[in-house]
Amino acid sequence: MxxxxxxxxxxGYMGGGIAQVLALGGAQVVLGDVDGRVASQSRERLLQQAQAFADAGLFPADSRARLEANLTAAGSIEEAVEGVDYITEAVPESMEIKREVLGRISAACAVDTIIGTNTSAIPIGQLAQFVSHPQRFLGVHWMNPAPFIPGVELIASEHTLTAHVDTLEALIRSVGKVPARVADTPGFVANRLQFALYKEAVLVVEEGLATPEQVDLVVSNAFGFRLALFGPFAIGDMAGLDVYASSYKTLAGTYGERFAAPDALAQLVEGGNLGLKSGHGFLDIDPEKRAELLAYRDKAYAALSKLRAELGPPPGLVG
Known part of the structure; x- marks a missing residue:
């Protein structure tokens, strides 16, 4: 399809950003909100924002003209969903609001229209009960800010047709984003990891080990710096899983079972699979690409360091 x-x-902020990306990608996009006035005001805001982004070199020079051609505002939710191929719901992260809006959407649109929800953490299976014909419903979780963050999680419930996931994956790729299919569980992958880190960061502050400013300095200039370019498994395999296992042993001595090495990690190390240094870890990295990969890593880190120096410290934050 x-x-x-x-x-x-x-x-709003998320829905507007999603609409910008889709409209700039060539789709005809209709904005729907609580009423036509809000939708029209949002359209004008998005046009002005696109011009500002273009002037700053963040969007293509013709972005406002493309949005003017491809982005319209509807008088109601029901009007917005009439005759469309796909609907993405991006209302606030409230079960009550999503229940009402998804009910209105699925009652007003054609029965074969694909419906996506931009929930950050609510399981898709729970939201599917508010949608008629739930086989056409899935999670399409964009990251904030949508125009600039590449990743989009695709989450199917037990009802979702695989063909619809295929269609949305193709759409997401066509507008320059990076889709990843993940399981239907609270928080999915991105927010399960993000909120685990955030909780541990708060505990570090509560325990008096560092200030919030110091924690941010450590993260953004250490492992967070690496995460801008590689995922945790690639970083671990390059560092050496034996190093990770040894570190977990030290951490568990102080913090207990919650910092014990995961079984999968311990089994790999016991089997001599230490990551890139032994040719196999969690990832199957081609040993013949080892030198090339490490050269890429070093070049990428140097380029990122240069970019950060050019940008300077974030205004208002510790650099």
Missing amino acids: TIKKIAVIGS
Whole structure:
């Protein structure tokens, strides 16, 4: 199925950013919100923002003209979803609001229209009960800010047709984003990891080990710096899983079982699979690409360091 016309329901910060990306990608996008006035105001805001982004070199020079051609505002949610191929719901992260809006959407649109929800953490299976014909419903979790963050999680419930996930994956790729299919569980992958880190960071502060400013300095200039370019498994395999296992042993001595080495990690190390240094870890990295990969890593880190120096410290934050 080819997606040509899209409704974005919820035209705030997230929904507006999603609408910009989809419209700039060539789709005809209709904004729907609590009423036509809000949707029209959001459209004008997005046009002005696109011009500002273009002036700053963040969007293509013709972005405002492309949005003017591809982005419209509807008088109601029901009007917005009429005759579209795909609907993405991007209302606030509230079960009550999503229940009402998803009910209105699925009652008003055609029965074969694909419906996506931009929930950050609510399981798709729970939201599917508010949608008629739940086989056309899935999670499409964009990251904030949508115009600039590449990743989009695709989450199918037990009801979702695989063909619809295929269609949305193709759409996401066509607008320059990076889709990843993940399981339907609270928080999915991105927010399960993100909130685990955040909780541990708060505990570090509560225990008096560092200030919030110092924690941010450590993260953004250490492992967080690496995470801008590689995921945790690639970083671990390059560092050496034996190093990780040894570190977990030290951490567990102080913090207990919650910092014990995961069984999968311990089994790999026991089997002599230490990552890149032994040719196999969690990832199957081609040993013949070892030198090339490490050269890429070093070049990428140097380029990122240069970029950060050019940008300077974030305004208002410790650099």
